[in-house]
Amino acid sequence: MTDRYAVIGNPIAHSKSPALHAAFARQCGQDIRYEAILGPLDGFRASVEAFRQAGGRGMNVTVPFKEEAFRLATRLSDRAARAGAVNTLLFADAEIVGDNTDGAGLVRDITINLGCALAGKRILLLGAGGASRGVIAPLLAEQPAALAIANRTAVKAETLAAQFADIAPVEGGDFGRYAGRNFDVVINATSASLSGQSLPLPAGLFASGALAYDMMYGKGETPFLQLAREQGAGRCADGLGMLVEQAAEAFFVWRGVRPVTGRVLADLRAKLAA
Numbered sequence: 001m002t003d004r005y006a007v008i009g010n011p012i013a014h015s016k017s018p019a020l021h022a023a024f025a026r027q028c029g030q031d032i033r034y035e036a037i038l039g040p041l042d043g044f045r046a047s048v049e050a051f052r053q054a055g056g057r058g059m060n061v062t063v064p065f066k067e068e069a070f071r072l073a074t075r076l077s078d079r080a081a082r083a084g085a086v087n088t089l090l091f092a093d094a095e096i097v098g099d100n101t102d103g104a105g106l107v108r109d110i111t112i113n114l115g116c117a118l119a120g121k122r123i124l125l126l127g128a129g130g131a132s133r134g135v136i137a138p139l140l141a142e143q144p145a146a147l148a149i150a151n152r153t154a155v156k157a158e159t160l161a162a163q164f165a166d167i168a169p170v171e172g173g174d175f176g177r178y179a180g181r182n183f184d185v186v187i188n189a190t191s192a193s194l195s196g197q198s199l200p201l202p203a204g205l206f207a208s209g210a211l212a213y214d215m216m217y218g219k220g221e222t223p224f225l226q227l228a229r230e231q232g233a234g235r236c237a238d239g240l241g242m243l244v245e246q247a248a249e250a251f252f253v254w255r256g257v258r259p260v261t262g263r264v265l266a267d268l269r270a271k272l273a274a
């Protein structure tokens with residue numbers, strides 16, 4: 001019997017997940033069906049239950065339901081517990097297992113696809129929302145020399161940093177705090193680009209050859225990457241690879257097979273540019 005999976009979000013029409021998982025399933029010879037479900041804003045739990053009762057085996061969860069999925073799960077992976085959010089559900093007998101593959105996706109994109117080792121690097125993470133929180137523990141697991149968080153609302157960065165202090169020292173503050181310092185990797189996890197706003201980055205933030213990484217992606221260069229290039233970043237990358245890698249990690253969680261992502265990412269990039 002064909003196993004059923006779905007992505008749930010609101011809005012959902014533009015989700016790339018159905019195409020990604022169809023490509024992974026073809027490549028790995030897995031008999032699955034994957035659909036997109038528009039979750040009513042006040043009906044997330046009921047939608048998940050309906051899909052599970054209909055024989056669904058797992059779901060991806062996207063905006064705005066990741067925190068609700070965290071609360072719905074009856075068991076959490078360590079990385080989901082740390083992230084405080086769930087983007088992957090696995091229905092296993094009576095359990096609803098919540099996982100979070102965003103951080104693993106980011107780290108895999110940077111270290112494998114972009115070939116940029118994070119060990120010993122100084123990393124600056126911009127933003128202190130859900131996306132930022134989800135990637136901190138996986139970034140720390142790479143053993144960077146330092147991890148700092150900069151956010152428009154300083155107290156949020158400070159609070160977030162303190163929540164990971166048991167793993168390694170993490171610094172938090174507003175953008176101005178990092179004036180006069182530089183970093184090897186600067187990751188944009190704010191949603192400023194979505195509204196076309198640019199970030200108040202202090203000059204000289206990018207060390208020689210630094211990687212600027214924007215979790216956002218789109219047809220052209222994102223506002224953050226444009227700014228980073230103007231400020232001397234050595235290398236720029238958007239979040240399309242993270243999107244593909246978090247999906248591949250979810251596929252691995254469900255099916256126990258890891259898809260090869262290079263071709264799938266290249267096809268998606270070509271479609272986005274068309």
Ligand code: NDP
Pocket residue numbers: 102126127128129130131132151152153156189190191192194197198199215216217239240242243244246
């Ligand atoms: P949240 O709403 O949880 O957090 C938004 C963050 O952006 C906050 O830190 C907020 O600061 C900051 N921010 C918003 N507007 C501005 C601005 N004008 N100037 C400075 N800072 C600003 O969003 P998420 O964390 O869920 O998502 C962030 C981004 O990451 C989105 O663009 C999303 O698309 C992307 N993303 C990409 C993924 C991928 O697979 N490529 C996966 C997940 C997310 P403050 O606290 O001061 O309000």
